[in-house]
Amino acid sequence: MKLGDGVEAAIHCTTMLAGLQGGAVMPASALAEYHGVSASYLVKHLKQLVAAGVFVSIPGPAGGYRLGRAPQDITLLDIVLAVEGDAPAFRCREIRQRGPDAPDAFAFPNPCGIKLAMLRAEEAYRAALAETRISSLIRDYSETGDPRDIARGCRFVEANRRP
Template sequence: MKLSEGVEAAIHCAALLAGLAPGKTLPAAALADYHGVSASYLVKHLNRLVAAGMLASVPGPHGGYRLGRPATRISLLDIVLAVEGPEPAFRCGEIRQRGPGALEPEAYRKPCGINVAMLRAEQAWRGALRAARLADVIAGYEAEADPRALAFGCAFLERHQRPGSPLSNPE
């Protein structure tokens, strides 16, 4: 299975936005610059996170993005599903029913064993991502990251955050 680069970008952006001061926002251009990605590419994924309620988008000259709910209430699965959609990664096309050896449809009453195994594996990784909270990922990073990277991130936020509006911060 391969998730899109948008998932990585979305998780990193949400983690960075978690460091904003209350009421502040960060423009998409700053998020794109910080992560070295195209702003137009990133906005597409940020808007999916807004639609899912994980981010809030504040319009206007002091606008930008911020978390829409606390990092403790955002799972990595929430972000993956917002970016990739809810469809399973494996989609069984029932190819066992094609080709020269295919039998009549009635011969395939039991589910495809490959599909069953793949869906079981998908349930396992979704469960692991459901249990992984954005706040936990951030705490792990803060505990293990090089202090220079932490200092750079804090300084970047300080330089690029905008006033926003304190009335719509996550609890």
């Protein structure tokens, strides 16, 4: 399964916004700068996160984005579904019923075994994403990340947050 680049950007932005305190916000331009992506590209994904309730958007010159829920209440599945949508990755087109001399649909009373296997795999994948909370990613990184990079992120948040 291939996820779009927007998922990675969305997850990183979520972890960065988790560092904001007291209702502060961060502009999309700062988030885009820090992550090395174009602001117009990122805004599309930020709007999807707002629509899903993961982020809150504050309009105006002093506006920006902040988390819509506490980091422990946001999962990777929340972010993936906001950015990619909730359609299953595998879409069975019943090709087993096509081709030369294929019997009619009545010859296939049971669901396609391949479809069922793929849906089970996706269910397991989604369950794993649902178990992973933003707060645990932040905790793990604070324990294992390079202190220079952690300090860089903290400095950037402090310099670019809007009260």
